[in-house]
Amino acid sequence: MNILTRASDGEPLHGDLDLQGGGLGLFHGVARVAGSSWKNRVNYSGGISNLSITDGAANIGAVRDWSGQGTVEFLLRPNMRASANVFANKGYLQLNTSPSPSPDAPVSGIINANNLTFISSLGDPDYGRYSHFVNSLFRFEHDVNARLSYRIGYGIADSQRNNTNGPAGPENEYVFQPAFNTSDKYSGRLDTLQARANYLLDPHQTLTFGYEFERENYSELATDQNPDIAQRTFNQTTARQQTNAVFAQDEIRLLEGRLQVLLSGRFTQVSLEEPTFVGAAVSPYEAVALPSPPHAFTGDAALSYFFKGSGTKLRAHIGNSFRTPSIYERFGGYFYGGVYYPLGDPNLAPERAVSFDSGFDQYLWREHVKISGSYFYSHLQQVIGYLDFPPGYTDAYGRSSGYHPQPGGIARGLELSGDVHPTRKTNIKASYVYTNARDRQSQYYTGAAIDPVQTPRISPQMFTVVATQQLGKRMDVSLDFEGGSSYLYPLYGYDASFNYQPFAYRFAGPKLLGLAGGYTVPLGERLTARFYGRISNTLNQNYYADGFATPGRWAVGGVRVSF
Numbered sequence: 001m002n003i004l005t006r007a008s009d010g011e012p013l014h015g016d017l018d019l020q021g022g023g024l025g026l027f028h029g030v031a032r033v034a035g036s037s038w039k040n041r042v043n044y045s046g047g048i049s050n051l052s053i054t055d056g057a058a059n060i061g062a063v064r065d066w067s068g069q070g071t072v073e074f075l076l077r078p079n080m081r082a083s084a085n086v087f088a089n090k091g092y093l094q095l096n097t098s099p100s101p102s103p104d105a106p107v108s109g110i111i112n113a114n115n116l117t118f119i120s121s122l123g124d125p126d127y128g129r130y131s132h133f134v135n136s137l138f139r140f141e142h143d144v145n146a147r148l149s150y151r152i153g154y155g156i157a158d159s160q161r162n163n164t165n166g167p168a169g170p171e172n173e174y175v176f177q178p179a180f181n182t183s184d185k186y187s188g189r190l191d192t193l194q195a196r197a198n199y200l201l202d203p204h205q206t207l208t209f210g211y212e213f214e215r216e217n218y219s220e221l222a223t224d225q226n227p228d229i230a231q232r233t234f235n236q237t238t239a240r241q242q243t244n245a246v247f248a249q250d251e252i253r254l255l256e257g258r259l260q261v262l263l264s265g266r267f268t269q270v271s272l273e274e275p276t277f278v279g280a281a282v283s284p285y286e287a288v289a290l291p292s293p294p295h296a297f298t299g300d301a302a303l304s305y306f307f308k309g310s311g312t313k314l315r316a317h318i319g320n321s322f323r324t325p326s327i328y329e330r331f332g333g334y335f336y337g338g339v340y341y342p343l344g345d346p347n348l349a350p351e352r353a354v355s356f357d358s359g360f361d362q363y364l365w366r367e368h369v370k371i372s373g374s375y376f377y378s379h380l381q382q383v384i385g386y387l388d389f390p391p392g393y394t395d396a397y398g399r400s401s402g403y404h405p406q407p408g409g410i411a412r413g414l415e416l417s418g419d420v421h422p423t424r425k426t427n428i429k430a431s432y433v434y435t436n437a438r439d440r441q442s443q444y445y446t447g448a449a450i451d452p453v454q455t456p457r458i459s460p461q462m463f464t465v466v467a468t469q470q471l472g473k474r475m476d477v478s479l480d481f482e483g484g485s486s487y488l489y490p491l492y493g494y495d496a497s498f499n500y501q502p503f504a505y506r507f508a509g510p511k512l513l514g515l516a517g518g519y520t521v522p523l524g525e526r527l528t529a530r531f532y533g534r535i536s537n538t539l540n541q542n543y544y545a546d547g548f549a550t551p552g553r554w555a556v557g558g559v560r561v562s563f
Contacts, residue, residue, distance in 0.1 A: 011036060014526075020558025023536075024551055025054030025062075028558075046070040056094070058549045060123030065091035079143040090132040095163070096121035099547025100174035101493035101503055108446050110488065113505045113544065118491055121548045124169035126181070133159035150197040157190040174493065176336075180225045182233075184334060187219040188327075196247075208249040215242050218327035222279075222335040233335050235279030239327045244269045262302040269295050270324050272346075275331050284342050284397040285331050291347050296322035311363035316356075323351040329384055329403045343402040352381045353408065359415070370419040380408025385443075391499045409439035409455055425470035433462045444490055445501035457546060459484035459509045477517040484509030489546050505547070513538040526563050533557040 013035035021027045027050070034045035046069065053063040066089070073083040098121065105117045134156070141151040166181040196210030217240050224233045249264040270293040277283040300319035306312070325348040333342040359374030387404035394400055417431040437455035461484060468478040486509050490502030518532035533555065537543070540553040 014563060016560055016562040018558060018560040020532075020556050022556030023554025024056055025052075026556060027052045028556075041075040043073045043075075044071065057551045058120075058123075060094065060096055060121070060549075062094040063092070065089065067091075081141045083139050083141075084136070085139075086134065086136045088132070088134045091130075093129045093131075095124060095127040095129055096548070097124055097127075097170060097175045099491055099544075100172070101491055103173070105493065105503070106446075107493070107495055107503070110504045110506050111446065113507045113547070118505060118547060119172070119174075120544060122170045122175070124165070124177075126164070126166035126168045128164050129161060130164070131159070131161040133157070147200040148197065150195070152195045153193070155190075155192040155194075157188075157192075159188050161186045178224070178337065180227065182224045182335070183222070185219075185221040185223075186328075187217075187221075189217040191215045191217075204253050206251045208251070210247055212245045212247070213243070214245075216240065216327060218331075220328075220332065222340075224335070224338070226338065231338060233279075233338055235277070235283075235335065235340065237275060237277055237283065237285075237331055237333075239275035239331050240273045241324070241327055242271050242273075243324065244271075258306040258308060260302075260304045262300070264301075265297070265299040267295065267297055268322060268324075272330075275327075283331075283340075284399075285344070285346055288346050288397075293324065294350065296350065296352075298322050311367070313361040314358075315360070316358040318354075318356045320352070320354045323384075325350060325384055325403075332403075342397050342399050345397070345399075345403050345405075348384060348403060349382060349405050351383050351408075354379050354381065368421045372415075372417045374415040375413075376415065377410070377412040379410050382406070383408040385441075388500060388502070391497070407440040409437060409453070411435060411437040411455070411458075413437075426468070428465070428467045430465040431463070435460055435462075443502060444488070444504035445495065446503045454488050456489045457487060459487045461485040462509075474520045475518070478515075480514045480516075482510050482512045484511075491547055507544055507547070510543050511539060511541050512536070512543065523561075528562050530560045530562070531558075532560070 011034065013033065015031070015033035018030040019028075030047065030049045032045070032047035034043075036043045048068040049066070051063060051065040051067075053061070056062055067087070068089075069085075069087045071083065071085045073081060075081055100119050101111075102117055102119050105111060111117050135158075137153060137155045139151060139153040141149070143149040163184045163186075164182065165178055167177050167179060169175075169177050171177055192212065192214045194210060194212045196208060199207045201207055217238075219236065219238045221236045222233055226232045245266055245268040247264065247266040249262065252261040252263075253259070254261075272290045272293065274290065275283075275285060277286050298320050300317065302315070302317040304313060304315040307314075329344055329348055330346045331344045333340055333344065335341070355376070355378040357374055357376040359372060362371045363369070364371070382405055384403055385406040386402065387406065388401040389395065389399070395402075413433065413435040415431065415433050418429070420428045422428070435458055437458045437460075439453045439455050442453050443456055463483045464481065466478065466480045468476060470476045486506050488504050488506055491505050492500055493503050495501045514534060514536050515538055516532065516534040518530055520528055520530045522528050534557075535553065535555045537551060537553050542552070543550050
């Protein structure tokens, strides 16, 4: 997925101001401008946003967020362009405690989640996350001739996060507050250089080939405010890994474009550098001989054919994928009470998967109706999971739990969707997804005899519908609904032997109805105002997302002024 901010495309100066507020103590303001100059040879856009939530779900979880974006594009020649895009964010989130079993919860079987069996997230006044990041992309594009074009891009993703906590907040058998203020700072930077070229071999075939270099930098700093200065924590880990990759793609179009074939491949090579450690605590990774990560060959093949007479498209795709372990998964950990708890494994193998899907798109009644269906199959051959080791067992790095390679699972199912335009002013979109997702290694301690391998978080059945209606020239209304079946999710608790185990909890799926409407008022030749409102969770469902509370019925209203 590649998301770029929109340039003005030669349009005159224009923009809008959007202000909204309502439930949860929400205020959200967005201002945007865009335009062009120098005879449309320079296009630019920019925007700034502020989000503030003072209450949050169940009156906990405040949010403060500022973000801004900007883009500028220079048309150096009719066939040559240079552009820069920047997106930055600075925010604060009040964190909550993790959901946990209640004292009287069962310790066997699949447990139905309700107010008697589990404790939802609780507010913690001094538990927060301060973060900021900057994403930027600089790109040069050149159409050499009618057949050959190339582009060079350099991207920087720089992020920093500081998790702070203190002695205030709730405590129970699963929640422990530190004795004094603590800070865990995580910093990461990803530099990516990519060069790619497209060559039109003939009117029916386009070749693409390129090279990509990626460098990942990671730093973790743990400190605290222990009154005993000699006992204060100050430990830092820094590490780096690099990736080199080459890729190629062949796009073939035959039979007047009705038959399309896409073939692609990629070779990836990863290298690690020795990490460095600073502080009083001795890192268990300090004397580890780093392995040479394995290379990876990945490929994709896609095929589609369009029957013009019946308005039917048939399509299929098959491919494999590869993910290199992150530096945190290799060397990460955390401090608690002045003790370091390692989580990483330097010898982690990469994640690997294969997938296949096929389906159809059917257009009816002069494309007023589109019906789509797909069958999908994904096999996660190996994944990086989080494993709690058996009681009393520690591995070579002194871990009692942490990141660990394990067999993945298989997900297969069916997607059905429809897009209907009964009139020019009415649009209805609906979808249904059935997913049978099973792990080969259960992630639960309880419920093994009933449903041992259902993948957490995934509702086997999901249904969505979005309907919009234009009422005259100025007013519109919309409805959206998301419904799903129940799903399993592990909450950690103590078994009869007082071992920390993941209990299998069954949570009800969503039944979320949203209603919205808007009214547009022209204020001048180029000036308009749109007044709008929205009610979320109209049915006031008491819904939990992985045990975390979500808002009941709430509403927002706002106005957008455009020029």
